[in-house]
Amino acid sequence: MSRSLRLLPVVLLALVIAALVWRLAHPEDTTIRSRLAGKPVPEFALPPAVPGKLGLASADLAKGGPRLLNVFASWCVPCIAEARVLDQIKGKGVAIDAIAIRDRPEDVAAFLAAHGDPFDRIGSDDNSRVQLALGSAGVPESFVVDGRGFIRYQHVGPIEPADVPTILAQLEEAK
Amino acid sequence: MIAEAGLAALWLAAALSLLQLALTIGHLRGWFEAARAVSSIAIVQGALALIAMAMLILVFVRTDLSVALVAANSHSAKPFIYKLAGAWGNHEGSMLLWVTVLALAGAVLAAASKRLGQRTLVAALGAQGGLALGFYAFLLLASNPFARLDPAPLEGRGLNPLLQDPGLAFHPPTLYLGYVGLSVAFSLAVGALLTGDVDRALGRAMRPWVLGAWVLLTLGITAGSYWAYYELGWGGWWFWDPVENASLMPWLAATALLHSVTVLASRGALRAWTMMLAMIAFSMSMVGTFLVRSGILTSVHSFAVDPTRGTFLLALLGLYVGAAFAVFALRTAKLNEGPPFELVSREAALVVNNLLLTVILGIVFFGTLYPLFVEAATGDKLSVGPPYFNTVAGPIALVLAALVAVGPLLGWRREKRPVLKRLTVPALLAATALVVSLFAAPQIGWQPRLGLVVAAWLAFASLIPLSGRNPWRTPLATWGMALAHFGVAVAIAGMATDSAFTQEKLAAARPGETLGVGPWLVRLHGISPAVGPNWTAIEAELRATRGDRVRVLRPQTRFFTDPPTETNEAAIDTMLRGQLYTVLGKPDGQGRWQLRLWWKPFVTLIWLGGVLIALGGLLALIGRAWRSWRKERPSRAGRSWQRERYA
Numbered sequence: 001m002s003r004s005l006r007l008l009p010v011v012l013l014a015l016v017i018a019a020l021v022w023r024l025a026h027p028e029d030t031t032i033r034s035r036l037a038g039k040p041v042p043e044f045a046l047p048p049a050v051p052g053k054l055g056l057a058s059a060d061l062a063k064g065g066p067r068l069l070n071v072f073a074s075w076c077v078p079c080i081a082e083a084r085v086l087d088q089i090k091g092k093g094v095a096i097d098a099i100a101i102r103d104r105p106e107d108v109a110a111f112l113a114a115h116g117d118p119f120d121r122i123g124s125d126d127n128s129r130v131q132l133a134l135g136s137a138g139v140p141e142s143f144v145v146d147g148r149g150f151i152r153y154q155h156v157g158p159i160e161p162a163d164v165p166t167i168l169a170q171l172e173e174a175k
Numbered sequence: 176m177i178a179e180a181g182l183a184a185l186w187l188a189a190a191l192s193l194l195q196l197a198l199t200i201g202h203l204r205g206w207f208e209a210a211r212a213v214s215s216i217a218i219v220q221g222a223l224a225l226i227a228m229a230m231l232i233l234v235f236v237r238t239d240l241s242v243a244l245v246a247a248n249s250h251s252a253k254p255f256i257y258k259l260a261g262a263w264g265n266h267e268g269s270m271l272l273w274v275t276v277l278a279l280a281g282a283v284l285a286a287a288s289k290r291l292g293q294r295t296l297v298a299a300l301g302a303q304g305g306l307a308l309g310f311y312a313f314l315l316l317a318s319n320p321f322a323r324l325d326p327a328p329l330e331g332r333g334l335n336p337l338l339q340d341p342g343l344a345f346h347p348p349t350l351y352l353g354y355v356g357l358s359v360a361f362s363l364a365v366g367a368l369l370t371g372d373v374d375r376a377l378g379r380a381m382r383p384w385v386l387g388a389w390v391l392l393t394l395g396i397t398a399g400s401y402w403a404y405y406e407l408g409w410g411g412w413w414f415w416d417p418v419e420n421a422s423l424m425p426w427l428a429a430t431a432l433l434h435s436v437t438v439l440a441s442r443g444a445l446r447a448w449t450m451m452l453a454m455i456a457f458s459m460s461m462v463g464t465f466l467v468r469s470g471i472l473t474s475v476h477s478f479a480v481d482p483t484r485g486t487f488l489l490a491l492l493g494l495y496v497g498a499a500f501a502v503f504a505l506r507t508a509k510l511n512e513g514p515p516f517e518l519v520s521r522e523a524a525l526v527v528n529n530l531l532l533t534v535i536l537g538i539v540f541f542g543t544l545y546p547l548f549v550e551a552a553t554g555d556k557l558s559v560g561p562p563y564f565n566t567v568a569g570p571i572a573l574v575l576a577a578l579v580a581v582g583p584l585l586g587w588r589r590e591k592r593p594v595l596k597r598l599t600v601p602a603l604l605a606a607t608a609l610v611v612s613l614f615a616a617p618q619i620g621w622q623p624r625l626g627l628v629v630a631a632w633l634a635f636a637s638l639i640p641l642s643g644r645n646p647w648r649t650p651l652a653t654w655g656m657a658l659a660h661f662g663v664a665v666a667i668a669g670m671a672t673d674s675a676f677t678q679e680k681l682a683a684a685r686p687g688e689t690l691g692v693g694p695w696l697v698r699l700h701g702i703s704p705a706v707g708p709n710w711t712a713i714e715a716e717l718r719a720t721r722g723d724r725v726r727v728l729r730p731q732t733r734f735f736t737d738p739p740t741e742t743n744e745a746a747i748d749t750m751l752r753g754q755l756y757t758v759l760g761k762p763d764g765q766g767r768w769q770l771r772l773w774w775k776p777f778v779t780l781i782w783l784g785g786v787l788i789a790l791g792g793l794l795a796l797i798g799r800a801w802r803s804w805r806k807e808r809p810s811r812a813g814r815s816w817q818r819e820r821y822a
Contacts, residue, residue: 006504009451013500016462017493019544022551023471024485077332128741 041069041149042133046123048110049100056097056123062149066174068094068167069143070119071131073101074111076139082158083115089164090118094171098122101131101139142167146174177630178321180232185271185321188223188278190312191216192304199301201295203369210297214285217300220307221282223403228262228275231320234372236264239522241327244268244320250331251384252709260344266484268466269347274310276355279383281307284359290803291363291380292372299359299366307359309491340406344570350395350422354460357429360436363452363456365499368506373450378440379803381453383796385436389429390792396422397785405745410679410756410773412781415564418545421463424536428456431532434525442587444513444522448529451503458496460534465492466543489782517589531575536767538568569622576667579660597639605632619675627672633664641761651798666784672777683767693774695719695755700727702768710735712744715759715768717808719748730759754778 038090045057054060061067070086072079090096098107098119108122125131134143135154144153144167152168196214196799198209231244235258240246248265249258257264263272281303288296314320363381399422413419432452439449469485516522542559549555580601584594608631612624635755637660640653680692689698700716712731719726728746735742750753754774760769 002510005505006507009455009500010497010504013493013496016544017489017497019547019551020471020489021466023547024469024482024489026551027471027482075332 030151035152037151038070039151041145041151042130043145044123044130044133046099046125046130047122049098049103049122050105050112052123053119056099056121058149060097060121061145062147064147065095066144066146066152066171068171069145070096070098071134071136071139071141071143072098073139074103074107076101078158079111079140080115082140082160083118085159085161085164086118087116088161089159089167090169094168097122099125100128101125101128110140144174176240177233177237177753178323179231179233182319184223184227184230185311185315188220188227189308189315191223192278192308192311195220195304196301196308199297199304202297203301210293213297213300217285217586218282220304221278221280224278224307227246229413231268231271232259232262234321235259235268238331240329240331241323241325243324245323246328246331248331250709253331254708256341256344263347263351264344267314267318269351270310270314270318270468271320272348272351274307274314276352277303277307277310277358277490280355280359280363284362284384288380290376292376294370295363295366295372295377297366298369299362302362302365303358306362308494309495310501313484313487313491315486334409340402346395346398346402348713349391349398350728351389352601353388353392353395353429354425354463355456356384356391357453357460358383359427360388360432360453361499364453365502368450368502368541371506371509373439373446373510375440375443378436378438378443378449382433382436382440385433385453385456385797386608386792386796386799389426389433390789390796392422392426392429393785393789393792396426396465397782397789400785401782402754405747406742410677410771410775411757412673412778415542415559415561417543418467420467420539423763424539424543425459425463426457427532427536427539428452428459431529432456432538434528434532436466438522438525439513440518442514442522444516445501445526445529446510447507447514449682450507450510451531454496454499454503455536458492458499459540461495465489471547514588519585519594520589521582521585524578524585527578528582530574531571531578535568535571535575538571539564542567565622570625573622573625573667576633576663579663580633580639583637583640583656583660588801598636601632601636601639604635605629615676623671627665627675630664630668630671633667634661637661637664651801652684652795655791655793655795655798657791658794659763659788662784662787662789662791665780666782666785666788669777669780669782669784673775673781677778678774680772681769682745683763683769685767690770690772692755692772695721695772695774697755697757697770697772699768699770705731707733713759715757715770717746717754717770726755728757730757732759732761749779752776762764 031077041058041061043058045059046055048055057153061069068089070082072082082115096118098121100122103124103126106123108124112119114115123130134141134151138156140158143151144158146152152174153167155167159167195213198213198216201207202209202213234242234245235249236255238245238251238258239251244265244267244547245261248268249261262268272708281300282360284296285300291299297407345624360381363377363384367377399419400412403414403419404410432449432455435445435449435452438445465485465488469488471485478543536603542563545559546557549557556728580598581594584590584597586592605628608628609624612619612627616624637657641649641657644653678693680690682690684699686699686701689696691697696719698718698720700718702713702715705712705714710733712733714729714731717726717728717730728748730746733742733744734740743760745756745758747757753774756773756775760771762768
């Protein structure tokens with residue numbers, strides 16, 4: 001067996017490892033081109049998720065300005081990590097609404113007390129029906145909705161600090 | 176305390192694996208004599224790893240929520256069997272299971288290998304210790320399964336309901352046993368290349384490991400395929416998903432290795448190639464583990480991917496495979512290639528088998544990683560799916576299956592008998608299958624048709640090696656080979672009939688309406704709620720009739736609360752002639768329900784074939800073990816029927 005042939009496996013391995021290292025350094029982005037992007041928010045009207053706060057209907061999302069719609073749940077651990085980032089986004093003057101999935105009022109209230117409440121309205125989606133209609137498969141997910149009630153952008157998974165510029169840019173674009 | 180005991184056992188095992196590696200280096204360098212010490216350490220290390228695994232299972236069984244892993248993956252209301260399975264149904268637990276199997280394999284190698292040269296055995300145990308050390312370090316530094324959670328939560332966070340299934344509870348451990356069983360072949364190859372003793376004895380020491388790992392991989396893949404088929408509710412049995420490919424690649428390499436190691440064990444030929452394959456087979460196991468565990472190839476909702484873990488595993492992968500390939504590059508020049516053989520001989524047939532399997536492996540490997548390469552080079556995103564794999568790998572697999580009929584009829588070194596004459600009957604059967612399929616089903620594609628022809632050809636040809644022999648004197652290994660090859664024909668027949676004759680119906684129906692699929696009339700009798708231990712469901716009652724036979728199927732949509740998830744439970748009715756496969760979809764809000772119905776003739780042959788292949792491997796394994804046990808008892812040796820015949 002010639003020398004170069006014997007070294008071939010090592011070379012191939014190096015190539016594969018290089019590609020895998022590249023992937024680790026550039027993780028696949030978790031944004032999904034929403035199939036609903038560019039379409040209006042499906043019709044819904046949800047009751048309040050906590051006493052003392054308003055519920056959420058699709059009409060509330062078409063009131064002139066872009067809004068962020070956050071799909072979350074008190075039992076969802078990544079949502080805890082996300083809460084901090086949402087507060088930060090709220091601080092930039094962004095209006096945020098939420099839908100709590102399969103949740104209990106007292107749990108949502110405890111969650112908001114512990115991790116902050118950046119939400120204007122919170123609708124309670126007891127059976128995930130609205131969540132599924134939105135094309136959301138898990139929690140947390142977030143949608144940028146423009147002033148006419150059209151979905152502009154969908155973010156799957158928790159919004160991490162690194163995602164904030166993208167979200168803000170999408171909100172800006174939706175104006 | 177249980178968790179701490181497990182952690183202590185893990186640390187001790189890690190320390191011993193380091194000692195095992197260090198003593199091996201000293202022994203091979205000639206600084207001191209440590210052969211017995213290395214063997215004993217390997218055995219103790221295996222026992223310690225087993226203790227750690229047992230402790231983890233114990234905290235899961237007791238639902239000790241102060242252990243972070245239990246809190247994240249279990250729930251007090253979960254059925255017992257899934258509490259048990261929860262121990263390995265997560266990242267940390269599965270990695271502990273992985274290293275436990277690795278350490279136990281090392282222990283068995285140390286305890287049971289008598290026929291191997293001592294230096295090679297020590298070198299192989301050193302390599303095995305080195306492998307284990309890396310994975311212990313990974314567990315202890317980056318994925319501690321015993322980490323505590325303070326304060327302990329009141330309730331655990333459940334387990335993915337898709338995984339609450341008996342098939343999946345035992346599918347991963349089976350695959351892992353197979354994956355990691357290949358580590359011994361890897362270590363033996365590295366050890367033998369280091370000492371230069373690549374010979375028939377090495378082939379014989381390696382063969383049972385390869386055979387055993389291959390049997391488990393075959394079973395694991397077959398079970399996984401069936402699980403995906405009935406649990407995902409998509410009606411397909413193989414999706415060329417990266418995770419599936421991750422298990423297929425080691426299997427392809429192991430299948431090639433299984434055949435080449437036979438050449439090495441029987442004839443002493445194909446030395447360098449067999450060593451390379453042994454390294455590739457376990458490397459593919461590690462690649463598979465990396466792809467699945469780092470999550471880099473799964474697309475959506477892979478929240479839990481921790482870059483440190485991915486980097487750590489990749490570093491281990493690069494280190495081990497790189498070191499092995501380097502040893503190969505430096506040491507193979509010294510190997511001679513063993514006795515020569517002619518073009519028409521069993522060796523040559525096995526070389527062709529190996530080449531084709533390696534090409535298929537290359538195709539799958541390339542297809543799995545191609546999107547990654549393209550994105551790294553150009554930034555474009557694309558995905559490689561079934562059209563590529565089926566078009567490129569399918570025909571080669573069929574050619575390979577057709578040649579499987581020929582190899583076993585050839586003798587070692589050279590074949591003088593007219594082999595083609597023995598294949599007359601299979602050729603006639605294949606021609607009949609072709610003609611019948613052309614007349615009876617002119618509409619089917621060329622690949623399923625070729626599949627039917629090859630299946631007919633191989634089903635008979637695979638049994639020829641048994642003909643004309645006294646069945647009681649035929650070695651078990653020969654029975655095993657024939658059975659495994661027959662299983663290939665059965666599986667191909669199932670795949671071909673499934674893709675040629677499956678009928679599908681997707682429609683919305685009101686209760687009382689009837690739909691037709693294949694020869695069946697399916698009536699939606701009613702929709703009702705159902706309740707299980709930790710789920711609620713909507714259940715459809717379907718009455719399928721064909722002539723005067725009535726069958727009732729109850730597909731469900733299940734809702735799990737913790738975590739909230741919705742799954743489709745397909746209802747499948749298995750008959751001799753095929754399966755009726757039904758899935759309940761969503762209501763349309765106007766009183767109609769979506770139904771997906773499939774009639775799949777003879778689809779079960781796919782998995783039956785898989786099981787036959789594994790059974791064949793098991794027979795061969797038992798046969799070989801029996802023989803070597805007989806041989807080690809000199810009082811019984813020397814009988815006439817005990818002649819050495821390498822089948």
